[in-house]
Every structure is written in C-alpha cells, then in structure tokens.
Amino acid sequence: MSGPTPHSCEQTCVVCPAQQLGPGEFDVADRPGPDFAYRPNLGWRATTDGVGVHPYRVSLPPGRYASAGETIPDQAPRPAPTPEALELPADVMDLEGWIVAVLRAAPVDQIFSASARAERLATERFGAKATVAALRRVLPMELAARLPQP
DSSP states (O other): OOSOOHHHHHHSOTTOGGGTSOTTSSOBOSSOOTTSEEETTTTEEEOSSOBOOOHHHHTOOSBOTTTSOOOOOSSOOOOOOOTGGGSOOSSGGGHHHHHHHHHHHSOGGGHHHHHHHHHHHHHHHHOHHHHHHHHHHHHHHHHHHHSOOO
16 A cells, blocks of 8 residues: 555654555554654654654554565554553653553543543643643544443
8 A cells, every 4th residue: 555544644643654654664663762763854753764653553563664674464453552652751752652552551441540640740741731732632532442432
C-alpha cells in the first residue's frame, strides 16, 4: 500500500510519519527516544536510516520495515504498550504517545483513574497547557475506542 491508512491517520499524532507514509515506508520502534530525535525538516522523529513510531498506535509490531526491508506481518495482534512506553517521557513531543500507552494499558474499569493520574504526572513535568492540549487530542479517540457505546 502506498500512502497513509485512514486508521493510522486517526490513531497517530500530527507529527507521526504514519500521517504521511504508508505501511512499510517507516520503521516501528517500541518508543521514540534519543535515537529517534524529532527532525523539523521532516516533520517527524527519525534516525539516519529510518523513522520510528509507537507500535500500538499504528497496529504493527516493532520492526525495521523501511530501513531493513522487514516484511509487514499479515495478521499480527495489536501490540500492547511496553513497560518503557509507560514511563513518563522527558520530551513533551512524546506526551501524546505516553497518554495513549497509559490508557491502553489500563483496564476499562480503571480508565478514568488512569487518565487522572496521567494528567497529574504530565502536568507536574510539562505544565497544564501542554498536558491539556495532549489530553484533548488523545481522549476523544481513546475513550470512544475503549468504552461501551450507548
């Protein structure tokens, strides 16, 4: 497939390579980190030989699809957030991904307490303005996907 999928565009943040590239055109990393610095000239996080995104947001397991030509699995279970993805990030650019990981790791009956805890921790590190902006982008999609519809 060439170009982004509708699922990837709905599930990822605006600076994710999956917003502009199709499956196989980017690498998938457990969690962006120092090896995947945000590159303003590209508009997403990247290494010298590939780009990295959160596996649980693009529904692909970690792999070097673009840089090493690994094959995208036909049927793979939706990856769960790794323990590393559940650690509060140091960079505000990773805040949305962290909130998604926290919400997806929480049992449905604890999603609101997980959201409140994430808000408190994120606000302590990044301030209210950045935290509220990230929550506004993440919560509608995550709550709609996880909670029973009336």
